[in-house]
Structure formats: C-alpha cells, structure tokens
Amino acid sequence: MKKYSAKGLSKLAGVSVRTLHHYDEIGLLKPAIRTESKYRLYGENELIKLQQILFYKELDFPLKEIIEILNAPDFDLIKAFESHRQALESKKENINVMLNTIEKTISNLKGKKMITNEELFEGFAAEDVIPIRNEAIKKYGVEQVESSENSLKKLSKEQFAQLKKEQQEIGKNLFDLSHMSPESELVQLEIARHYKNIRKFWGTDGMQDTQWKQYKGLGELYMADDRFSTVDGSPQPEFAKFLSTAMTHFAHSQLK
Amino acid sequence: MKKYSAKGLSKLAGVSVRTLHHYDEIGLLKPAIRTESKYRLYGENELIKLQQILFYKELDFPLKEIIEILNAPDFDLIKAFESHRQALESKKENINVMLNTIEKTISNLKGKKMITNEELFEGFAAEDVIPIRNEAIKKYGVEQVESSENSLKKLSKEQFAQLKKEQQEIGKNLFDLSHMSPESELVQLEIARHYKNIRKFWGTDGMQDTQWKQYKGLGELYMADDRFSTVDGSPQPEFAKFLSTAMTHFAHSQLK
DNA sequence: ATTTGACTCTTACGTTACGTGACCCCTTTA
DNA sequence: TAAAGGGGTCACGTAACGTAAGAGTCAAAT
Numbered sequence: 070m071k072k073y074s075a076k077g078l079s080k081l082a083g084v085s086v087r088t089l090h091h092y093d094e095i096g097l098l099k100p101a102i103r104t105e106s107k108y109r110l111y112g113e114n115e116l117i118k119l120q121q122i123l124f125y126k127e128l129d130f131p132l133k134e135i136i137e138i139l140n141a142p143d144f145d146l147i148k149a150f151e152s153h154r155q156a157l158e159s160k161k162e163n164i165n166v167m168l169n170t171i172e173k174t175i176s177n178l179k180g181k182k183m184i185t186n187e188e189l190f191e192g193f194a195a196e197d198v199i200p201i202r203n204e205a206i207k208k209y210g211v212e213q214v215e216s217s218e219n220s221l222k223k224l225s226k227e228q229f230a231q232l233k234k235e236q237q238e239i240g241k242n243l244f245d246l247s248h249m250s251p252e253s254e255l256v257q258l259e260i261a262r263h264y265k266n267i268r269k270f271w272g273t274d275g276m277q278d279t280q281w282k283q284y285k286g287l288g289e290l291y292m293a294d295d296r297f298s299t300v301d302g303s304p305q306p307e308f309a310k311f312l313s314t315a316m317t318h319f320a321h322s323q324l325k
Numbered sequence: 326m327k328k329y330s331a332k333g334l335s336k337l338a339g340v341s342v343r344t345l346h347h348y349d350e351i352g353l354l355k356p357a358i359r360t361e362s363k364y365r366l367y368g369e370n371e372l373i374k375l376q377q378i379l380f381y382k383e384l385d386f387p388l389k390e391i392i393e394i395l396n397a398p399d400f401d402l403i404k405a406f407e408s409h410r411q412a413l414e415s416k417k418e419n420i421n422v423m424l425n426t427i428e429k430t431i432s433n434l435k436g437k438k439m440i441t442n443e444e445l446f447e448g449f450a451a452e453d454v455i456p457i458r459n460e461a462i463k464k465y466g467v468e469q470v471e472s473s474e475n476s477l478k479k480l481s482k483e484q485f486a487q488l489k490k491e492q493q494e495i496g497k498n499l500f501d502l503s504h505m506s507p508e509s510e511l512v513q514l515e516i517a518r519h520y521k522n523i524r525k526f527w528g529t530d531g532m533q534d535t536q537w538k539q540y541k542g543l544g545e546l547y548m549a550d551d552r553f554s555t556v557d558g559s560p561q562p563e564f565a566k567f568l569s570t571a572m573t574h575f576a577h578s579q580l581k
Numbered sequence: 582a583t584t585t586g587a588c589t590c591t592t593a594c595g596t597t598a599c600g601t602g603a604c605c606c607c608t609t610t611a
Numbered sequence: 612t613a614a615a616g617g618g619g620t621c622a623c624g625t626a627a628c629g630t631a632a633g634a635g636t637c638a639a640a641t
Contacts, residue, residue, distance in 0.1 A: 074588080074589085075588085075589075075590095076587090076588065076589085085628080085629080086588095086589090087627095087628060087629065087630080088627080088628065090590090090591090090628090091627065091628055095627095104589095104636095106589075106590080106635075106636055106637090107589075107590055107591085107635090107636095108588090108589060108590075108636080108637095109589085109590090126627095131626075131627090132626080132627070133626095154424060158424065161417055161421070161424075165417070330617085330618085331617095331618075331619095332617075332618085341599080341600080342618095343598095343599060343600065343601085344598080344599065344600095346599090346619090346620090347598065347599055351598095360618095362606075362607055362608090362618075362619080363606090363618075363619055363620085364607085364617095364618055364619075365618085365619090387597075387598090388597080388598070389597095
C-alpha cells in the first residue's frame with residue numbers, strides 16, 4: 070500500500086501542509102499511521118477521503134458538517150457526488166449572474182454615464198422591498214405584516230413543498246405573461262431570466278438560513294398585495310423582480 | 326433631513342447593528358451625528374453610502390478595499406471590476422474542471438474502474454510543476470529556465486487565454502484516450518497524431534514572434550526531459566498533462 | 582562522518598467580519 | 612415609578628487556516 074507524507078499528499082491534493090495538520094487536529098482527516106518520530110503518513114483511503122472533503126469544501130460546507138457527512142454510515146458516494154455536481158452547476162449559474170452584473174456595471178462606468186443608485190443596486194437593493202413593505206403596513210397594519218412574516222418563519226416541510234409547487238406554477242404563468250407582453254424583446258428576455266431564477270430559488274434544497282426565511286416570508290406577504298396580482302389572479306412582473314432580488318441575494322450568499 | 330437610529334438603519338439595509346458598530350470602528354461608515362448620550366444617528370447620505378458598501382461587499386471586496394474605493398473618488402473602479410471579473414471567470418473555469426472530474430468519478434464508481442490519483446485530483450492540484458521545474462534547473466541551470474519563464478510572463482493575456490484553451494483541448498483528447506484499451510493500436514495511432522499536433526504547436530510554423538520562440542524554448546526544455554518521451558519518441562500522456570498544469574500555473578501567476 | 586538541505590513536528594499568535602454576551606445608561610410607556 | 616426596550620462600550624468567540632518560531636529527523640552529498 071502506497072504511503073504519502075504530509076507534503077506529498079498536500080502536493081497531490083493541492084492543499085497546504087497546515088491544512089492537513091488542521092484537519093488532523095479537528096479530527097476530520099487523521100493520518101493512517103504516525104511514525105516513531107511523529108511523522109504523519111497517509112494511505113490511499115485518506116487520499117480518497119481528502120478528495121471528498123475538498124469537494125464538500127468547494128461547496129462551502131463548513132468542516133464541522135463535513136465531519137458529520139463523512140461519518141454517516143449510510144453515506145452514499147455516488148449520490149453524494151451527484152448532488153455535488155448539481156450544486157456546482159447552480160454555483161456556475163450564480164457566477165454567471167454576478168458576471169452579468171459586473172459587466173453591466175463596467176460598461177456603465179466605461180460609458181461615463183452616471184448611473185443612479187437604483188440602477189447600481191438593481192438586483193441587490195432592499196430598496197425595492199422596503200417601500201412595498203411599508204405600504205403593506207399602511208394597508209394591513211404593522212401587526213398583521215409582522216405576524217405574517219413571523220408565522221412564515223415556522224413553515225413545515227409540507228407547507229414548504231406546497232409553496233414550492235405554487236411558486237413553480239407562478240413561474241409558468243410569468244413565462245406566459247412574457248409572451249403576451251407588448252413590450253420589447255429585452256423585457257421578455259429579462260422575464261425569462263427571472264423565471265429561471267425563480268425556479269432555482271424555490272427549487273434549491275438545503276436552505277435553512279435566516280435570510281432565506283426572511284425572503285420566504287416576505288414573498289408570501291407580497292403575494293397578498295393587490296399590486297402583485299391581476300384580476301385573473303396571475304402575478305405581475307414586479308413580483309418576479311422581487312424574487313429575483315431575493316434570488317440574487319441568496320446566490321451571492323452562496324458564492325462565498 | 327431624516328435621521329435613522331442604529332437599529333432603524335440596520336433594518337432598512339438588512340444588516341445587524343453590530344455591523345454598523347463595526348463599520349464605525351474601522352472608519353468605513355460613521356454616523357452623521359452622535360447625540361449627547363452617544364447615540365448614533367445616520368442620515369440619508371449614510372444610507373446611500375451603506376448601500377454602496379453593500380454593493381461592493383456583494384462582489385466580495387474586502388472592507389479595507391471598500392474604504393479605499395469610497396475614500397478615493399478617482400479610484401480606478403473599472404480596473405477593480407475587471408480584476409474581479411477575471412477572478413470570477415477563473416473560478417467558473419475551475420468549476421468546469423471540477424464538473425468534469427465529478428462526472429468521471431461518478432462513472433468510474435459506477436463502472437468500478439480505478440482512476441489514478443492525479444486524475445482524481447484534476448482541478449485541485451496546481452503545483453505539480455515545481456518538482457519538474459527543479460529538475461529542469463538542475464539539468465539546464467537556473468538562468469536558462471528563469472529567462473524562459475520570464476519571457477513567458479510577457480505574453481499578453483489574450484495570447485495566454487488562447488494557449489490555455491488549446492492546452493485544455495489537448496488534455497481533454499488525451500484523457501479520452503485513456504478510456505480506450507491501452508493495448509489497442511488505435512490508441513498508439515491517436516497518440517502519435519496528438520504528438521504531431523503538439524509538435525506542430527511547438528513548431529516554428531505559426532510563431533515568428535520572439536516571445537513565442539522563447540516560449541517554444543521552454544517547451545523544448547521540458548520536452549527534453551526523459552520522463553516525457555518513450556523509446557520510440559512518442560510522448561507520454563504525462564507530457565500533455567504537464568503542459569496543462571504548467572499553463573494553469575503560469576496563467577495564475579499572470580492573473581496576479 | 583559529517584554537513585547540508587529538505588522535510589517534519591508542536592506551539593501559538595494573526596487574520597476577517599462580524600456574533601454574542603456582559604454590564605451599564607437613557608427614554609418611553611403602562 | 613418601575614418595567615420594557617432601546618442605546619452604549621468593552622472584550623472575548625468564531626472559521627479555517629497563514630505564518631513564523633524553535634527544534635527534531637532523514638537521505639543525500641561532501
């Protein structure tokens with residue numbers, strides 16, 4: 070059985086020796102054996118395990134979770150890798166979104182146009198959200214808005230699935246809307262893009278952080294707002310815009 | 326003029342109060358005024374500035390740089406954005422490599438085939454080059470190697486991107502070859518063909534520029550290494566892999 | 582046989598962008 | 612008038628290592 074020294078393994082895997090020390094310290098990856106003089110020696114198994122660690126790390130799993138994942142006895146390699154691939158692909162899409170934003174910003178700067186803050190923050194700002202929320206408060210009262218927000222933070226899994234389904238329906242409708250829109254092709258493209266974002270936003274699993282919950286709550290809130298539903302009940306592009314904003318926030322939080 | 330308390334502003338912008346404290350501490354965003362009782366009060370200007378801060382933060386600028394950006398109106402924004410875009414793009418490329426690796430790994434697990442460690446780590450390892458380089462230095466001397474490398478660093482980014490792309494093509498083809506039966510004559514033929522391509526690539530035909538000639542020199546330097554040629558003169562897959570790795574290595578050094 | 586040079590170990594403080602108390606002050610409201 | 616709900620300043624905790632410092636180990640070269 071082939072053995073690797075700390076440096077050997079580090080070169081092979083593209084990590085620092087310190088990283089290996091660290092992983093040893095926290096019990097994530099211990100060397101196969103320790104020589105008399107305390108040298109770390111790793112074997113093939115450690116090599117494979119390290120690769121798995123790196124994959125998860127690439128997906129921004131904290132090391133603590135990686136320890137749990139790799140210690141789980143029902144750990145299915147192929148399944149894990151396939152979910153990795155999915156996550157990577159969505160990550161790539163997220164990067165594309167950011168690239169678009171940056172490119173727009175660059176071309177804006179190059180054109181020496183002074184861009185307004187609203188344009189600058191398009192896709193980021195909570196500015197879009199806040200006034201809407203304020204009006205919602207005027208209409209429904211603070212307590213209703215806040216209770217709605219709070220209650221939404223306690224959704225069950227079934228409710229979540231339901232919401233997800235509904236959101237996907239909405240996405241479809243939006244897509245149809247875009248085809249009927251009398252506006253320019255650019256608008257259609259934008260809406261199509263939003264549609265994609267929405268699907269991804271509501272379709273991604275494993276989002277349990279606070280931001281996400283907030284957006285989810287706000288999402289339902291806005292859905293209740295008249296301004297986001299037409300007579301026939303189909304949603305307006307503004308709603309998609311909000312979702313896109315939320316999606317962008319989420320995407321960026323994922324990118325780190 | 327409207328004033329915001331710390332909590333008020335934090336809610337509006339979606340950041341924590343502690344964050345505002347922190348920004349105050351490091352001089353990134355100071356409140357407009359401080360009341361007698363030391364309360365922080367922010368105005369519209371601070372709101373806007375905070376939005377700008379958040380914008381840059383979304384793009385992963387460290388706070389130190391954000392301070393510079395916002396303090397220096399003549400800061401070269403475009404340059405900063407460009408470099409960030411490049412970073413993102415290289416990130417995307419890495420993801421693509423990883424996707425390939427994962428897919429290969431999956432099919433490998435499914436097919437129960439063993440892949441080599443180097444293939445397993447494709448996309449992570451970057452410094453395989455170093456030992457080879459050291460040996461090259463031993464053989465040919467530091468000055469020759471370094472002069473070759475230095476001339477390499479003068480390549481334009483476009484030239485380099487092109488080079489890298491071609492190298493990746495070569496690498497891909499060779500990798501695909503590795504899936505064929507090793508005994509097959511077809512494989513030998515294919516390798517020979519690739520060898521021709523490589524030779525052509527390194528040949529003088531397409532490159533009359535001085536820099537390119539020196540680049541070729543470095544290539545020949547490495548090609549002269551025993552480990553990259555077999556008895557009959559045909560190259561080993563390791564050579565193409567080395568080229569790919571080297572390109573990646575130098576591309577990185579080019580980027581920063 | 583020794584010196585060199587690459588490698589190894591442990592220990593421990595530095596880093597980034599805040600989170601999270603602890604403890605105390607100020608203002609509003611029941 | 613006292614509780615509630617803000618506000619403030621320390622100051623340590625966090626994640627995932629980076630980066631020396633000081634010292635031992637190992638194989639090759641002198």
